[in-house]
Amino acid sequence: MSKCRKLLLATAVASVAATPALAERLGIGRAALPEELDAWNVNIMPNGDGLPEGSMSVEDGESAFVDNCAMCHGDFAEGLDNWPPLAGGRGTLTADRPLKTVGSYWPYLSTVWDYVHRSMPFGNAQSLTPDEVYGITAYILYSEGLVDYDFVLSKENFTEVRLPNEDGFYVDDRIEAEFPLFTGEPCMTECKAEVEVTLRAADLNVTPTDEEGHPVGTIPDFTVAAAGAVATDAVEEASAEDAAEGEEDVAEAAEAHDPELVAAGERAFRQCSACHQVGEGAQNRVGPQLNGIIGQPAGQVDGFRYSPALMTKAEEGLVWTEENLAELLEKPRDFIPGTRMSFAGFRDPDDVAAVTAYLKTFSE
Amino acid sequence: MTDTPSLPKPSRRAFLKGSAVAAGALAAGRAAASGPDPMITEVQPWAQYLGDGVDAVPYGMPIRFESHVVRRNVDWLTADVISSINFTPIHALEGTITPQGCAFERHHSGAIELSKQDYRLMINGLVDQPLVFTYADLERFPRSVHTYFCECAANSGMEWGGAQLQGAQFTHGMIHNMEYTGVTLRTLLEEAGVKPEGKWIYIEGADASSNGRSIPLEKALDDVLVAFYANGEALRKEHGYPVRLVVPGWEGNLWVKWLRRIEVTDGPTESREETSKYTDLMPDGRARKWTWVMDAKSIITSPSPQAPWRQGPGPMPITGLAWSGHGKITRVDVSVDGGKNWQEARLAGEPGSMALTRFYFDHVWDGSEMMLQSRAIDETGYVQPTKDQLREIRGLNSVYHNNGIQTWWVKANGEAENVEVS
Numbered sequence: 029m030s031k032c033r034k035l036l037l038a039t040a041v042a043s044v045a046a047t048p049a050l051a052e053r054l055g056i057g058r059a060a061l062p063e064e065l066d067a068w069n070v071n072i073m074p075n076g077d078g079l080p081e082g083s084m085s086v087e088d089g090e091s092a093f094v095d096n097c098a099m100c101h102g103d104f105a106e107g108l109d110n111w112p113p114l115a116g117g118r119g120t121l122t123a124d125r126p127l128k129t130v131g132s133y134w135p136y137l138s139t140v141w142d143y144v145h146r147s148m149p150f151g152n153a154q155s156l157t158p159d160e161v162y163g164i165t166a167y168i169l170y171s172e173g174l175v176d177y178d179f180v181l182s183k184e185n186f187t188e189v190r191l192p193n194e195d196g197f198y199v200d201d202r203i204e205a206e207f208p209l210f211t212g213e214p215c216m217t218e219c220k221a222e223v224e225v226t227l228r229a230a231d232l233n234v235t236p237t238d239e240e241g242h243p244v245g246t247i248p249d250f251t252v253a254a255a256g257a258v259a260t261d262a263v264e265e266a267s268a269e270d271a272a273e274g275e276e277d278v279a280e281a282a283e284a285h286d287p288e289l290v291a292a293g294e295r296a297f298r299q300c301s302a303c304h305q306v307g308e309g310a311q312n313r314v315g316p317q318l319n320g321i322i323g324q325p326a327g328q329v330d331g332f333r334y335s336p337a338l339m340t341k342a343e344e345g346l347v348w349t350e351e352n353l354a355e356l357l358e359k360p361r362d363f364i365p366g367t368r369m370s371f372a373g374f375r376d377p378d379d380v381a382a383v384t385a386y387l388k389t390f391s392e
Numbered sequence: 393m394t395d396t397p398s399l400p401k402p403s404r405r406a407f408l409k410g411s412a413v414a415a416g417a418l419a420a421g422r423a424a425a426s427g428p429d430p431m432i433t434e435v436q437p438w439a440q441y442l443g444d445g446v447d448a449v450p451y452g453m454p455i456r457f458e459s460h461v462v463r464r465n466v467d468w469l470t471a472d473v474i475s476s477i478n479f480t481p482i483h484a485l486e487g488t489i490t491p492q493g494c495a496f497e498r499h500h501s502g503a504i505e506l507s508k509q510d511y512r513l514m515i516n517g518l519v520d521q522p523l524v525f526t527y528a529d530l531e532r533f534p535r536s537v538h539t540y541f542c543e544c545a546a547n548s549g550m551e552w553g554g555a556q557l558q559g560a561q562f563t564h565g566m567i568h569n570m571e572y573t574g575v576t577l578r579t580l581l582e583e584a585g586v587k588p589e590g591k592w593i594y595i596e597g598a599d600a601s602s603n604g605r606s607i608p609l610e611k612a613l614d615d616v617l618v619a620f621y622a623n624g625e626a627l628r629k630e631h632g633y634p635v636r637l638v639v640p641g642w643e644g645n646l647w648v649k650w651l652r653r654i655e656v657t658d659g660p661t662e663s664r665e666e667t668s669k670y671t672d673l674m675p676d677g678r679a680r681k682w683t684w685v686m687d688a689k690s691i692i693t694s695p696s697p698q699a700p701w702r703q704g705p706g707p708m709p710i711t712g713l714a715w716s717g718h719g720k721i722t723r724v725d726v727s728v729d730g731g732k733n734w735q736e737a738r739l740a741g742e743p744g745s746m747a748l749t750r751f752y753f754d755h756v757w758d759g760s761e762m763m764l765q766s767r768a769i770d771e772t773g774y775v776q777p778t779k780d781q782l783r784e785i786r787g788l789n790s791v792y793h794n795n796g797i798q799t800w801w802v803k804a805n806g807e808a809e810n811v812e813v814s
Contacts, residue, residue: 053583056532068653071596074662126673139667147664153601200682214725214734216734227554232554234468245462245484247460302474
């Protein structure tokens with residue numbers, strides 16, 4: 029019997045005796061090791077419990093922020109596209125459109141440190157050092173005007189910083205504040221004099237619709253005679269005939285611009301769109317914009333900071349082709365070891381072909 | 393009300409109005425055929441030739457005629473599809489159980505693939521012995537089976553400002569209801585031995601977001617499940633395979649997927665998901681926190697904007713779902729006139745606690761426009777409020793926990809629109 033197992037048993041016996049209310053233990057599992065606890069037990073409490081040693085200035089934090097955060101949250105933490113702003117919005121919580129940020133809404137700085145450390149950057153979580161997290165947190169405080177540019181955030185002074193909205197929360201009071209109003213035998217007849225339509229979703233018209241203008245997902249009309257089944261079969265037969273008549277033409281057209289493949293590519297590209305934009309007005313984000321990527325020398329998109337690994341490939345003369353782009357999309361880290369691209373790669377080769385076809389439609 | 397359907401009777405309104413169309417249709421009883429139906433008189437291919445053999449599809453998907461019954465998202469809601477949400481097609485489902493394949497998804501860093509071999513669960517913090525379990529370890533604990541709804545706190549959140557989205561899938565589809573098999577969290581916590589100073593637990597997932605949340609120990613020891621199976625099969629990837637937390641009656645964000653760690657603490661961690669998100673901003677600029685319980689709510693799923701009524705006047709089963717995070721649904725009322733008059737609906741089967749309940753209102757439609765509403769009542773006596781009653785207290789910016797009464801305006805052609813009424 030290992031020392032560890034003996035310790036576990038001894039502890040178990042002792043504490044069962046100490047807490048007789050608890051059920052008998054089954055002896056399942058094993059003791060967690062200190063190294064394992066260190067690796068996973070990293071959440072930070074509002075009083076700073078759990079913070080590791082470390083520090084960084086606002087100035088250095090700004091660099092870390094620009095490198096790791098600004099592609100979504102903006103250079104000034106103002107938020108790009110639909111990504112959340114991290115600063116601003118103080119005094120807006122009672123406005124028509126409140127802006128909830130670290131400065132205007134978040135109650136505890138520990139939450140910022142904890143979240144950045146464990147869950148950010150989006151697509152490359154747990155890659156920042158504790159020092160960088162102190163720096164990024166300090167920069168967010170600075171962008172909110174809560175500290176000066178020469179401020180250095182560290183484990184030691186962490187709890188001295190309080191966020192403006194710390195007292196802006198109270199515990200759920202629905203039971204006291206709402207339940208008495210919403211309890212009791214409800215009215216059943218003649219409960220109101222007039223029923224007028226006051227608001228219509230049709231006026232906003234923001235629901236995605238199908239080809240017939242109905243909301244997507246509308247149940248097909250099966251009260252008419254077998255229309256769906258017949259139509260589908262007819263289409264299948266017709267296309268089979270076409271294919272038989274001119275197989276070469278069809279194959280050629282498909283290769284030039286297969287709309288189904290492109291549509292499949294557009295869907296598969298959603299996996300890329302957290303980091304890459306393509307099409308009209310596409311801009312660099314976490315990754316470079318991808319207009320005209322096929323046929324383009326690697327590492328050439330204006331204003332994008334590539335990884336040293338990719339720049340080495342570029343200097344070796346890498347030019348993007350359908351073939352090498354497919355290799356990249358299958359296993360980015362095998363194709364360019366050291367790339368910052370955090371995507372693991374498409375598992376399905378059909379997705380690779382589809383995305384390549386989709387990207388080809390955006391040639392410059 | 394009992395679960396015995398009585399024969400539909402013409403509504404009081406139809407009698408009183410006595411419209412020629414309604415009266416005529418009812419008097420005639422049923423339509424006459426315009427000629428023999430070839431579906432009956434001619435031998436159809438499926439009655440002559442052979443169908444698929446067994447093993448044609450080792451794991452079956454719905455027949456192609458049901459291809460519209462899928463999860464859908466609304467592109468403009470979120471910045472991308474990785475940290476996003478989609479909606480259960482509740483308008484096209486019946487009964488109470490949600491098939492896993494079309495049950496709504498909410499991910500914060502995408503749906504990950506974590507195998508049973510690689511799975512580890514750690515229990516640490518204020519316990520006698522921090523423990524690590526493998527999936528194989530978890531299978532040794534006694535199991536139990538329970539059916540619960542899981543509703544995202546933001547379900548109907550887009551409707552705070554007014555009627556917005558066309559369809560029960562989009563207004564109320566951030567919900568599913570499954571039968572879970574798993575180990576009670578209490579069993580696992582007792583295995584580690586909670587110290588007397590332990591008052592809360594902190595739970596997190598194995599994905600990149602980790603989605604950490606705090607839960608009071610009282611709830612953790614009450615009815616929380618560590619689940620491996622849903623609806624009789626392993627959890628789907630998008631629902632947290634191989635292990636997720638089930639927190640009955642409480643908001644979906646607490647149902648941490650790919651559960652990897654449970655820490656016993658003396659207070660809440662105040663993570664990002666319970667401070668900057670999942671707190672409810674009130675009109676005075678302060679915010680409610682720890683609004684965990686999902687209050688009683690109901691929705692008519694058919695007819696609805698994506699489930700137009702195409703059969704015309706006559707018998708029309710109006711149906712929907714009701715649920716409460718405080719326990720069982722005891723009654724559902726339905727109104728066809730925008731809340732002026734109400735009638736009790738029939739509950740199908742025995743309502744489960746913190747589970748979806750199906751209701752039916754066996755209506756005979758006279759073909760005139762209707763303003764359909766439903767109103768749930770739970771075992772605490774709580775009556776589902778109107779949206780305006782909620783707005784009066786909470787304003788328009790609380791985002792979460794909108795359980796107000798929904799109105800569908802059913803037109804004479806049977807199509808329905810999402811509206812609000814006075």
